[in-house]
Amino acid sequence: MSVPSRRRTLACAPVMLGALLLAGCATRLQPDVTDVRGLVAPLEFNLTDQNGRAVTAADYRGDIVMLYFGYTHCTQECPATLAMLADALDRLGPLASRVRVLFVTVDPRRDTIPVLKRYVGDFGPHFVGLRGTDAQLTAMIKRYRVSYHDEKPDKNGNYEVIHSSVVFIFDGRGRARLLAxxxxxSAAITTDVRRLLEGGRLLEGT
Amino acid sequence: MRYLWYLLPWQFSPAVLTVCVLTVALYLRGLLMLKRNGAPVGFWRPFVFFLGLAVSYAVLQTYFDFLAQHSFWVHCLQQLILHHLGPALIVLSGPVLVLREGLPRAGRTGAPRVLREMRLDWLRKPLRLAWRTLQHPLIAPLLFVGLIFFWLIPRVHFATMIDTRRYLLMNWSMFADGLLFWWVILAPKEEQGSAAVGYKVRLLILPFISMTQIVIGAYISLVPWQLYPIYALCGRALAISPMLDQQIGGLLTWIPGAMMSLVGVIVVLRHMMREEEAQLRMSPLRAETPGSSRPSAEVA
Structure with a gap:
């Protein structure tokens, strides 16, 4: 080696340590429920609800919000997930009055306001159907880092929509807390939500 | 018009735009100054420089970014371009001379003098130490493979893909580290100044990073379970199964990642040949006896 040898310092320890600290997030609670405090963006949107009213996240302040993206023509995942959430709300008993399930359609073409209203009505009074323009929906999926796209339609013009399957859970201040x-x-969701409700932490500041 | 839409950023980043615009402006000014001084740099150097910058920008600020957020193999390709291809092209083009010419006169006098004039002399030592550390022939490769490994730890990856800030940090850290590492490997010793790394050492570093990437890539593509469920959970962007997505991603880390080392070896060998030729020209008698001092190397 032709370069004169030199003393060099091994000072990369702080870099490595910082990197390790970053890794210490996303702790597991119940199986399949993840703590996402500080990771997912706070609740924020401009959409229209199933009664045709323009709503924002502020309209749901004070309640625990479960946010789910889906569409009413979905044959398997969406009904199963919503049924599971309805079951979880049943298990919560009177506490369920402080929970809202927001079902955001990723298929606004077919999910008009009346369609949406009939659909969420089947799951119970705590379910809200939300619909947006393309721009509103795009802003929302960018914010929550999820995606959706239409599959090719069959000969009858029916098509499926590929979309996310997670449920984001926000506290009364609109801060993201859990990801199912x-x-x-439904038992896992109930346990985690009840724990947060009873600790008063999920609704603090409301 | 629909196609133009694909060229727009999925999530606009003022920071990326600012850095790119400033860099391009600086480089163009440098090219102009050099031409005016009668020392034009020709076609290929600027071409390679802009190509490296363009591919890095494209994977961050076009529709590609959306695909990279929702498909694992596109994510791997994005990181490959940000960490390997883009920075390597930029370093290969030898941009320092041009960029320095592009600086205002005050900036061209060298970092120590600028610091002194700004009354930031105390910063000189820590900066020097930091630079030496980052360019250390042991630390630079560890940091290079360490970052690839770190962002692919399943738990870390999960948090990164749902948190915009972590995602941005990942992209910036990969690009910055790409520049630092390929500077160690591809830059000629004369340009590296006091932190120069010998060519033979570089030839040891390259197989090391190649092997590590093979291990990481092979693991990802061969394990029979899903390591990164986040892509399926948040809605996949491409119509392939999560397992196939993972396998292609692993292969991208495995093969092209490791192949970059071969390109590195070729460039280093070329530097070595050039150095030898220069020595022969400068002192033909001395170069014939092995083990004698090499005056041309002392310049570095």
């Missing part, structure tokens, strides 16, 4: 993944059980 595909295959979660």
């Amino acid at each position: 993944q595909t295959g979660f059980s």
Whole structure:
């Protein structure tokens, strides 16, 4: 080696340490429910609800919000997930009055306001159907880092929509707290939500 | 018009735009100054420089970014371009001379003098230490493969893909580290100044980073379970199964990632040949006896 040898310092320890600290997030609660405090963006949107009213996140302040993207023509995942959430609300008993499930359609072409109203009505009074323009919906999926796209239509013009399957859970201040993944059980959701409700932490500041 | 829409940023970043515009402006000014001084740099150097900058910009600020957020293999391709291809092209083009010419006169006098004039002399030592550390032939490759590994730890990856700030940090860290690492490997010793790394050492670093990427890539593409469920959970952007997505992503880390080392070896060998030729020209008698001092190397 032709370069004169030199003393060099091994001062990369702080860099590595910082990197390790970053790794210490996303702790598991119940199986398939993840703590996402500080990771997912706070609740914020401009959409129209199933009664044709323009709504924003502020309209749901004070309630625990469960946010789910889907569409009414969905044959498997959406009804299963919403049924699971309805079951979880049943298990919560009187506490359910402080929970709202926001169902945001990723298929606004077919999910008109009346369609949406009939659909969410089937799941119970705590379910809200939300619809947006393309721009509103795009802003929303960018914010929550999810995606959707239409599959090719069949010969009858029916098509499926590929979309996210997670449920984001926000506290009364609109801060993201939990993320329920595909295959979660209603018992798991109930346990985690009740724990947060009873600790008073999920509704603090309301 | 629909196609133009694909060229727009999915999530606009003022920081990326600012850095790119400033860099391009500086470089163009440098080219102009050099031409005016009668020392034009020709076609290929600027071409390679702009190509490196353009591919890095494209994977961050076009529709490609959306695909990279919702498909694992596109994510791997994005990181490959940000960490390997883009920075390597930029360093290969030898941009320092041009960029320095592009600076205002005060900036061209060298970092120590600028610091002194700004009364930031105390910063000189820590900056020097930081630079030496980052360019250390042991630390630079560890940081290079360490970052690839770190962002692919499943738990870290999950948090990164749902948190915009972590996602941006990942992209910036990969690009910055790409520049630092390929500067160690591809820049000629004369340009590296006091932190120069010998060519033979570089030839040891390259197989090391190649092997590490093979191990990481092979693991990802061969394990029979899903390591990164986040892509399926948040809605996949491309119509392929999550397992196939993961396997292609692993292969991209495995093969092209490791192949970059071969390109590195070729460039280093070229530097070595050039150095030898220069020595022969400068002192033909001395170069014939092995083990004698090499005056041309002392310049570095």
